[in-house]
Each structure stands twice: as structure tokens, then as C-alpha cells.
Amino acid sequence: MLELSIKKPENLRKVAHALSSKVRLQIIDYLNKGNMNIHQLAESLDIPVSTTASHIKVLEESGLILTELRPGSRGAMKVCTRNFDDIHIQLNSKKSYTADYKVFELDMPIGQYVDFEVAPTCGMANHDGFLIPEDEPVHFYSPDRSKAQLIWTRKGYFEYKFPLVIPPDSTVKSVQLSMEICSEAPNHDHNWPSDITVWINGVDIGTWTSPGDYGDRPGKLNPEYWAESTSTQYGSLKTWKIASEKSMIDDFHLSDVTVDDLGILDQNFMSFKIGIKDEAIHKGGINLFGREFGDHPQDIKLKIEFL
Numbered sequence: 001m002l003e004l005s006i007k008k009p010e011n012l013r014k015v016a017h018a019l020s021s022k023v024r025l026q027i028i029d030y031l032n033k034g035n036m037n038i039h040q041l042a043e044s045l046d047i048p049v050s051t052t053a054s055h056i057k058v059l060e061e062s063g064l065i066l067t068e069l070r071p072g073s074r075g076a077m078k079v080c081t082r083n084f085d086d087i088h089i090q091l092n093s094k095k096s097y098t099a100d101y102k103v104f105e106l107d108m109p110i111g112q113y114v115d116f117e118v119a120p121t122c123g124m125a126n127h128d129g130f131l132i133p134e135d136e137p138v139h140f141y142s143p144d145r146s147k148a149q150l151i152w153t154r155k156g157y158f159e160y161k162f163p164l165v166i167p168p169d170s171t172v173k174s175v176q177l178s179m180e181i182c183s184e185a186p187n188h189d190h191n192w193p194s195d196i197t198v199w200i201n202g203v204d205i206g207t208w209t210s211p212g213d214y215g216d217r218p219g220k221l222n223p224e225y226w227a228e229s230t231s232t233q234y235g236s237l238k239t240w241k242i243a244s245e246k247s248m249i250d251d252f253h254l255s256d257v258t259v260d261d262l263g264i265l266d267q268n269f270m271s272f273k274i275g276i277k278d279e280a281i282h283k284g285g286i287n288l289f290g291r292e293f294g295d296h297p298q299d300i301k302l303k304i305e306f307l
Contacts, residue, residue: 002063002084006091011063015087018062023047024055031065031082035252038078056080066251071191071211081252085245101173101305108160108272108300110179110290111148116140117156117275121186121285124148127223127292149290152184152232155283157275162302164268172264173305174243175200177272180296181210182235184285188215194284198240199273201262205240205247206254209282219294232287234294264304272300 004012018024023045030036030044042052056078059065066083069076111124120135126149132139145151151158166172183194190212197207218227219234227233241248247257264270276283291297 001086001088004087004089012089014062015064018058018064021055021058023051024059027052027055027059027080028064028082031080035079035081037080041080068250068252071193083251101307102170104164104166104302104304104306106162106302107291107298108162108302109146109148110151110158110288110299111145112160113145113158114161115157115159115273116153118153119155121184122153122156124151125226125293126150126290129225149293150232150287152285152287154184154285155276157273158288159271159273160300162270162272164264164270164304166265166304166306168265170265170306172259172262173307174241175259175262175264175270176239176241176303176305177300178237178239178298178303179274179300180235180237180289180294180298181274182232182287183210183213184232184287185213187230188213188232190214190216192284193282194286195276195280195282196286197275197277197280199271200242201264201266201271203257203261204255205242205257206249207277207280208238208249208254210236210284210286213284213287219289221292221294221297226293235287235289237296237298270302272302 004015026045027041030041038052038056039049042049045052060067064083066081067078070079118137118140122137123134124131124145126147131144131148132142183192185192192212194210195207196210198205213232215231215233217233222233239250242257242259242262244259246253247255276286291299
């Protein structure tokens with residue numbers, strides 16, 4: 001649900017403007033049936049692609065839809081997704097019903113995995129250099145893994161356990177995990193898809209297909225020795241969110257798994273696993289970035305909202 005308030009008139013104005021057009025309402029209605037790219041929408045609406053793109057920009061700026069560039073037969077295409085099922089507009093100064101929710105947050109360094117399965121190409125590094133010999137999976141048991149700022153593998157997974165300090169009689173509203181990731185190709189390859197799946201407490205949350213392994217420029221946080229190499233340089237910051245009705249990635253619908261399916265309060269820790277399924281179509285591996293590598297200064301971030 002999109003929450004709007006008279007106390008934030010600019011957001012309210014953008015949404016009202018976006019909904020004031022018959023064409024934009026038609027676009028939202030088409031997106032009720034599933035994701036569509038701009039060319040598909042233009043054809044359905046029988047209007048020029050340039051006009052459709054202008055309407056998409058208004059809807060995107062209002063937050064009513066989300067767009068993502070995905071590989072197409074002739075370069076990248078912009079795919080559109082409806083972002084909200086409902087809109088709630090608060091016109092008085094009454095406190096929002098969400099204000100009573102509490103938040104538990106914890107950052108997990110990428111080297112603090114408790115279980116793993118890796119295969120060449122694989123390795124780990126930090127600002128000082130390579131932490132273990134490349135392409136030798138046994139070294140992933142090394143205590144030096146706690147210092148890792150970049151880890152990678154061609155297949156397999158990494159599993160973490162987050163301690164939870166939440167009252168056992170709480171009601172969990174949502175679970176959110178964010179991290180910088182990309183595919184894993186030899187050196188790098190921007191056209192190297194990889195089906196990356198997330199599990200929480202053993203429950204399959206859903207799979208995101210990473211378009212590639214990025215190395216066309218140095219990562220903003222990378223040390224000089226790495227920036228001068230032909231290796232992976234940066235990833236995409238992705239956020240998985242499991243709420244009361246569905247699971248999302250960057251607010252795009254991912255699956256029908258809900259927060260109640262996870263049994264968050266059944267134990268005093270939460271298991272988080274990320275990796276490539278054996279039956280995945282695109283087995284393109286995974287790179288995980290820590291707070292000192294890539295573009296984003298963060299580790300794996302957990303956020304739980306609860307009452």
C-alpha cells in the first residue's frame with residue numbers, strides 16, 4: 001500500500017498528477033495483467049513510443065510504477081511493473097498507523113558465512129590483496145574469510161545466520177535484506193546472466209536474474225591494485241523484502257511467499273542463504289561485495305519491522 005499524507009504535499013501532488021491522465025490510468029490497468037516494456041505498451045495504447053515513454057516517466061517519478069533495464073534482442077529494454085495495489089491518503093494530522101512499528105537492524109560481513117558450497121571460478125579478496133589461493137574451494141574454510149570484502153563462486157551458495165534480539169511475543173511485519181551482488185564470469189562479462197536465489201529459514205523466497213558481471217570501470221570503493229585489473233569491479237544493490245502479502249525485489253513482485261511463512265520468531269536466529277540452484281537455467285555464479293568493495297559501502301543488511 002502506498003501511504004500519502006498532507007504533511008508531504010509534493011509526494012501527494014506527484015501521485016495526483018500521475019493519476020489525472022486517462023492514458024496513464026490505462027497503463028496502470030495494462031500492468032495489472034503483468035510486466036510490459038515500453039514498446040508493448042505503446043502498441044497496446046496505439047500511441048508513439050516517445051509519448052508512452054513520457055507517460056512512463058511521470059508514473060515512475062510518482063512511485064506508482066517501477067522500471068528496470070533488461071537485456072533485449074536489440075540492446076536493453078525498459079520493463080515496467082506496477083508498484084502498489086492500494087493507495088491510502090491521509091488528509092489530517094493523525095499519526096500514521098505504521099508509526100508504532102519497531103525496527104531491528106543488523107549488518108553481516110560477507111565473510112561471516114556459516115556454510116558454503118563453491119566451485120571455480122572462486123576466491124575472496126580485500127583491500128590488502130587475495131585472502132586465499134584462487135579456485136581452491138577448501139580454502140573457503142580459512143579463518144581469514146572474516147576479513148573478506150569480495151567473495152565469488154561459479155556455482156553453489158553462501159549461508160549466514162543472523163542473531164535476532166526481538167521479543168518472542170512480537171508480530172513481524174516485514175523482513176528486508178539488501179546487498180551488492182552480480183554474476184561471476186571469468187574476468188568480467190556484462191552479458192552473463194545468473195539466476196540468483198534467496199532462502200530464509202529454508203524457504204525459497206524467489207530468484208532474480210543478474211544480467212552480468214560488471215567490469216567496464218573501477219568500483220568506487222575498490223583498492224588501486226584491484227581497479228587496475230580485468231576482474232569484477234562492482235555489482236547492483238538489490239533488496240529482497242518479504243511482507244504480509246508477498247515477496248518483492250526492489251519493490252518488484254517476486255513470489256507469493258509471506259512473512260508468516262518464514263517462522264521468524266520460532267528460533268533466536270534467522271538463516272539466510274544466497275546462491276545458484278543446481279537446476280537453474282542460467283548458472284552464472286555470484287559475486288558478493290562488502291562495505292569496502294564495489295560501489296556501495298555496506299555489508300549484507302538485515303531490517304525487520306515488528307510490533
